[in-house]
């Protein structure tokens with residue numbers, strides 16, 4: 444280890460943060476997880492990432508890769524190993540004005556991207572929060588306010604620069620290393636460290652954004668009508684339903700969040716009014732908003748608060764049953780937070796084998812969250828299990844970005860067998876020793 448450390452200090456130009464150092468407390472933890480890594484490495488260049496990977500491969504076996512540090516499963520830190528924190532690799536550069544091609548450092552956050560692109564009138568379909576990292580969100584999906592118009596964040600990736608487990612830099616695109624390019628669009632951080640993404644950005648205007656609230660008593664009809672309407676709604680309309688909020692109890696209103704991708708008030712009203720007609724509107728704050736301002740700040744939770752997140756997809760034929768169950772569950776005192784996100788649109792038009800994201804035909808995604816001190820989260824788990832047992836016959840898969848666990852069942856839910864086997868073949872080629880294992884892991888064997 445000591446000779447490896449000497450090599451590290453010689454070859455690594457970025458920050459090396461160790462226990463006892465001034466920054467160690469903040470550098471050792473992520474938004475939602477704490478850890479005690481032996482070293483946190485903050486590369487300032489691709490060469491530093493290469494040096495960091497080579498050292499981690501020698502000192503191994505525990506390596507965490509961190510971009511925005513918002514992963515729910517806490518992969519971004521560990522006990523006793525190395526963390527490579529990419530936050531210094533955060534440039535946002537317009538590299539081709541005509542094609543709207545943008546190069547983004549692998550450690551940038553979506554807030555940095557939105558701010559960097561706004562002066563060019565551009566945006567990228569991403570997520571709903573500024574502090575979330577481009578790396579983690581993109582490598583397994585990316586479901587945000589433009590998802591029905593422009594697809595997942597990963598659908599807009601044109602190329603990537605990847606440092607693989609042997610410390611080499613490779614390019615991944617449709618032309619270069621196409622299997623790696625397929626794998627990193629859905630397969631997470633399993634194949635190497637992405638030091639830069641090239642995205643095809645989209646011209647953007649201000650957007651109509653906000654929420655419409657309905658009384659709890661109308662939950663069942665509002666949510667069924669919402670799902671029916673979204674099947675024929677224009678792609679410009681993306682919407683999420685907040686169906687239950689345990690902090691506010693069964694009387695919490697149903698809140699339908701909408702983002703209409705355009706600034707024409709008539710077109711926006713045509714798209715949004717059918718939602719307003721679903722019930723008795725008790726609140727409506729939809730307004731023309733700069734796209735960057737639709738992204739939430741992502742405030743860190745109070746220390747000690749734990750989150751348990753679970754997700755699954757719903758195909759068209761199961762929508763009525765699933766929403767009926769959720770409407771019943773939301774009325775109970777033991778309900779978790781329940782959000783339902785609309786999909787379809789551009790996501791469903793990408794052929795299934797184009798990327799390693801395997802859930803293109805789903806109309807909706809259900810996400811449940813329990814949050815609180817550890818004992819409260821533990822106490823809430825049996826009720827949560829009972830809800831998922833009811834949902835199980837009607838839902839499928841799981842969205843890696845909305846999972847706080849990483850069991851074998853989770854990995855099987857994220858990656859159907861055929862996808863997993865193809866990913867395992869790519870893993871054998873680029874990471875045969877499974878250096879990149881702190882993720883929903885694809886095993887090389």
Ligand SMILES: Cc1cc2nc3c(=O)[nH]c(=O)nc-3n(C[C@H](O)[C@H](O)[C@H](O)COP(=O)(O)OP(=O)(O)OC[C@H]3O[C@@H](n4cnc5c(N)ncnc54)[C@H](O)[C@@H]3O)c2cc1C
Nearest residue numbers: 510511512513514518519549570571576578579586632637
């Ligand atoms: C407040 C909040 C809001 C969210 N909103 C949305 C949303 O609207 N839509 C959505 O789709 N998701 C959303 N998410 C989920 C989010 O996409 C995941 O938590 C994601 O993993 C966060 O990425 P990160 O880079 O910030 O996390 P990190 O913890 O830094 O990364 C997670 C994992 O991704 C891998 N990784 C990250 N960067 C790289 C890289 N450059 N190269 C190789 N591997 C890498 C590593 O395995 C890492 O451990 C949200 C999460 C939070 C906490």
